Amino acid sequence: GAGVSQSPSNKVTEKGKDVELRCDPISGHTALYWYRQSLGQGLEFLIYFQGNSAPDKSGLPSDRFSAERTGGSVSTLTIQRTQQEDSAVYLCASSPHRGPPGAEAFFGQGTRLTVV
Amino acid sequence: AQSVTQLDSHVSVSEGTPVLLRCNYSSSYSPSLFWYVQHPNKGLQLLLKYTSAATLVKGINGFEAEFKKSETSFHLTKPSAHMSDAAEYFCVVTVSGGYNKLIFGAGTRLAVHP
Numbered sequence: 001g002a003g004v005s006q007s008p009s010n011k012v013t014e015k016g017k018d019v020e021l022r023c024d025p026i027s028g029h030t031a032l033y034w035y036r037q038s039l040g041q042g043l044e045f046l047i048y049f050q051g052n053s054a055p056d057k058s059g060l061p062s063d064r065f066s067a068e069r070t071g072g073s074v075s076t077l078t079i080q081r082t083q084q085e086d087s088a089v090y091l092c093a094s095s096p097h098r099g100p101p102g103a104e105a106f107f108g109q110g111t112r113l114t115v116v
Numbered sequence: 117a118q119s120v121t122q123l124d125s126h127v128s129v130s131e132g133t134p135v136l137l138r139c140n141y142s143s144s145y146s147p148s149l150f151w152y153v154q155h156p157n158k159g160l161q162l163l164l165k166y167t168s169a170a171t172l173v174k175g176i177n178g179f180e181a182e183f184k185k186s187e188t189s190f191h192l193t194k195p196s197a198h199m200s201d202a203a204e205y206f207c208v209v210t211v212s213g214g215y216n217k218l219i220f221g222a223g224t225r226l227a228v229h230p
Contacts, residue, residue, distance in 0.1 A: 033217070033218065035220070041222070041223075042206065042220050042221060042222040042223045043206065045217065045218070045219070045220075048217050056217060091159075091160070093160075093218075104150070104162045104165065105162075105218055107152075107159045107160040107161075108159065109158075
């Protein structure tokens with residue numbers, strides 16, 4: 001597609017339920033990132049995929065969070081047993097290059113998750 | 117470890133006056149630095165980037181930033197603010213070593229008054 005696509009754009013879920021957030025990166029981009037933006041806060045790094053390398057999961061806040069990237073393309077972020085503090089906008093970005101000089105990351109519109 | 121500090125959480129200027137958004141970084145290596153803008157209810161957009169070429173970088177919408185290694189700064193400026201510049205601005209540094217993990221600053225909210 002023309003840009004990074006995320007779905008759903010909005011998700012309201014009950015506390016304790018599992019949710020899946022999807023990201024379709026720009027075709028051919030080898031790097032994919034997930035970030036979280038809580039209300040009034042900056043972006044919090046969650047996880048980074050680069051090609052076939054093992055992902056950097058160092059930003060995942062708990063073991064309730066996991067992510068996969070199938071076939072080096074689409075990625076799914078899963079949050080199990082959601083809590084109210086998980087409410088945030090989840091942003092996905094993709095980038096065409098591996099390393100410096102820094103390549104621009106293209107961001108999706110995000111998924112706004114509300115846990116009630 | 118790499119990090120980035122945006123020195124002001126909020127900046128307010130009058131339309132037509134200069135804009136200065138301050139950013140300091142910490143990096144053990146020669147960093148790549150970016151400024152992203154986020155307008156209300158819109159996605160993040162790249163304003164400009166520094167990747168070890170010219171230290172004065174020009175971006176979109178009249179913005180520019182100067183990389184100063186001695187001061188570990190990458191401040192964003194614009195000579196004359198426009199109402200449409202009101203947004204959240206993020207300074208970003210990449211992790212070194214062939215690994216494009218992005219580290220975001222906390223953001224600066226720019227308000228532009230008539």
